[in-house]
Amino acid sequence: MTISIIGAGLSGLLAASQFPEAQIYEKQSREIIKSHRALLRFRSDKIGRALGIPFKEVTVHKAIWSEGNFIKPNPKVCNQYSLKVAGTIEDRSIWNIDTCKRWIAPENLHELLLERFNDRIEWNSNMAWFEKQSATDNVISTGPMYNTLNFCDTIKYDKEKYVFNKQKITVRRYRVPESNVYQTIYFPDPSFGVYRASLNGNRLIVESIDNDSFFARGDEDSIIDIFNCFGISMTELIDCITQNLGKITYFNDIERKHLIYEMSRDYGIYSLGRFAIWKNILLDDVWNDIEVIKQLINKNEYELLKNNLL
Ligand SMILES: Cc1cc2nc3c(=O)[nH]c(=O)nc-3n(C[C@H](O)[C@H](O)[C@H](O)COP(=O)(O)OP(=O)(O)OC[C@H]3O[C@@H](n4cnc5c(N)ncnc54)[C@H](O)[C@@H]3O)c2cc1C
Structure with a gap:
């Protein structure tokens, strides 16, 4: 066998x-x-220990930005977020913005x-x-x-x-040398292509649903708004990759x-x-x-x- x-x-x-x-x-x-x-991010360092590759324990803070303000989860924004990333209304990670411990590979x-x-x-x-x-x-x-x-x-x-429904996503990574924090902001507004951005140590990872209307609105303007939400100024882009199999719908x-x-x-x-x-x-x-x-x-x-x- x-x-x-x-x-x-x-x-x-x-x-x-x-x-x-x-x-x-x-x-x-x-x-x-x-x-x-x-x-x-990982929920534990079990995999790292098994592989002999050290994972780092970090504290992650989360927030939601909608219509120009930081807000708490509510049905409207959570459903908008789900429609944005999956095209259907499901419970997604945006409902839970409690500070949590995670492990980073x-x-x-x-x-x-x-x-x-x-x-x-x-x-x-x-x-x-x-x-x-x-x-x-x-x-x-x-x-x-x-x-x-x-x-x-x-x-x-x-x-x-x-039907195996899937959405392409684009991931942009920026260098943020002065950062040593772990934070995620969700962006549920349908008018905004980016759905989530995360400061992951000295990297800003910006994830967006890849559709034509997003690019028509002007990508760079959205990115500047995102840096503003983290209170930092725009930095150097490391890479930008589009993934065909991004978000999937059950x-x-x-x-x-x-x-x-x-x-x-x-x-x-x-x-x-x-x-x-x-x-x-x-x-x-x-x-x-x-x-x-x-x-x-x-x-x-x-x-x-x-x-x-x-
Ligand atoms: C936006 C996003 C955020 C995520 N966040 C997290 C997170 O915080 N924590 C976490 O644990 N996970 C997270 N994940 C999930 C994790 O990244 C994925 O589960 C993982 O990267 C997918 O890896 P995979 O090996 O399952 O699939 P893939 O990376 O797609 O690998 C499958 C491989 O199979 C190959 N293949 C396909 N068909 C064939 C064939 N017929 N013959 C030979 N080869 C074939 C493909 O070329 C590909 O290389 C996230 C995923 C996404 C998209």
Whole structure:
């Protein structure tokens, strides 16, 4: 029995650390794979300790800026925020602006892991894993669910009803040398392309929904407003990256779970990471899911039923 990992993003590489025999297949090349640029905070330092990469404990303060003022969460702005990032009304992180403790990984976490597992990664290999797979192999897929389903032709679902809605996001990072604080401001106003900006130590990370109307309004003006909200003046731009798979919107949860179950039962494909399971989870959750997948792969059906894992 072999184990293949599809994707050398953060989820795939976290899985690689727990499955030392697994081969990793990545469809992009080493040169163009994009490292994670959006905000990355952890609820604990469990992953850092397991990887032997120190995470930093920080205190995060949050606020909401709407119509020229800092305000408390209320249904209007929280629903506006959700519509802005997801196109639907759901409970999102904006509802909770309590000060909290978080852990921050080194900025180059993805690069560190790519270097660590480089010998096990087969680059430019979109289909290679599928062609090599035999009936007894197990696959941990971190690729988007709608793509993985294409490999599973016996699994039928209503494509009209279960639509994989996604929004592109653009992440701009600025250097703020004098800063050593961790703060997030949400921007729910629909007239403003930016939905969240965070001071992350000496970086300002500005995330915006990538749509034409935002650029029509004048990007640079919005950015200056954001610096003003943090009480700092505009600084040097480090980089600006657009991510096709940014924000995702869920469809029916029972159907979603059923598709994940069918892929593992019928094809030995275990889905891992937010795009594979089509849910906005954090890497702390991915880490827990790796443990569950380990048990699913290693135990027989009787043991799984006994432990309520099926
Ligand atoms: C705006 C934003 C903010 C976030 N904030 C946080 C946060 O604060 N804390 C946190 O823990 N998480 C956060 N996340 C989530 C975290 O960043 C993501 O979960 C993580 O980066 C996604 O990594 P991934 O490996 O699951 O997916 P990806 O990075 O998409 O990696 C999947 C990889 O699979 C490859 N692939 C796809 N299909 C195939 C195929 N058929 N064959 C081979 N390779 C394939 C792709 O090329 C890609 O490299 C955030 C995400 C976003 C978008």
